Amino acid sequence: NISYGTFINFRNRNSTQSPGNLTVDEALPYLFEHSDTWYKDSVLHSYSYGVAHTKEEVEANQLIPSKWINPLETRLPLALNLKIYCFYGIGKDTERAYYYREDLDPASKTNVTIDRDVNVGEADHGVVMGEGDGTVNLLSSGYMCAKGWKMKRYNPGGVQVKTFExxxxxxxxxxxxxPNTGDHVDILGRSSLNDLSLRVAGGKGDLIEETIHSNIMKYADNVQIWDDEA
Known part of the structure; x- marks a missing residue:
């Protein structure tokens, strides 16, 4: 079995280039160390990937524009009439993690490369597949809709959030x-998505019932982020 707990994996762990299996938190410093400066600067300038565990942290982050891209560090607007509808596809194999190996090719400029010889379990030529819509994995698509925005600190205004998988x-x-594709891009031509979009645009979004087919609720409960308010 393959664990989704690690993001970058190495079969052979015997050097600084392949230090061992890495979680996302561990993988980012590794990528920064082994990539060009422009990549590191771009990520640090444009993205934020932390978690605000208290209301005070969330409110402080409202004044930091770089945090606004991350829903786990900021809150929804205090807009009583705002409604959010999460429409996304499920059931298509999606990239989730990777196997790397040292690049020993003397003509190559890279330190490591995808280990294409790994074909076991959910790994296909070094790419570990999981649930999703073919592009975005299920946890990324559904966590905030299923649980994150149900927490008071991320949704203090009580914005209504509905999920339709x-x-x-x-x-x-x-x-x-x-007409029934759930692919990340092709879903724009899905008949039921067009129906749902027209209901929302026509002011009849309240008629849409929450519909969940996946195990997103189970997966969301396993994420170690808890509400700090009862």
């Missing part, structure tokens, strides 16, 4: 998946 059921002979 759409299983990937592509037509066998359709290059774009047909």
């Amino acid at each position: 759409m299983p990937h059921e592509p037509d066998r002979f359709s290059p774009r998946g047909g």
Whole structure:
């Protein structure tokens, strides 16, 4: 079995280039150390990947623009009439983690490369596959909708959040998946998504019932982030 707890994995761990399996928190410093300066500067300038565990942290982050991209560090607007509808596809293999190896090619400029020889369990040529819509994994698509925005510090205004999952059921002979695709891009042509979008645009979003087919609630409960208010 392959654990999704690690993001970058090495079969052979015997040097500074392959120090051992790394979680996301451990993988970022590793990537910064083994990539060009422009990449590190771009990530640190444009992204924030922490977690605000208290209301005080969330409110302080409202004054830091670099935090606004991360829903786990900021809150939803205090807009009583705002409603959020989470429409996303599920049931299509999606990249989740990777196996790397040292790049021993003397002509190569990289230190490590994808270990394409790993084909075991959920790993396909070094890429570990999981649940999602083919591009975004299920936890990224569904966590905030299923649980994160149900916490008071991330949603102090009580914005209504509804989740509607759409299983990937592509037509066998359709290059774009047909009317029941759940693919990340092709879902824009899905019949039921168009119906849902028109209901929201027409002011009838209240008629949409929350629909969850995946195990997102179970996965969300395993995330070690808890509400600091009862």
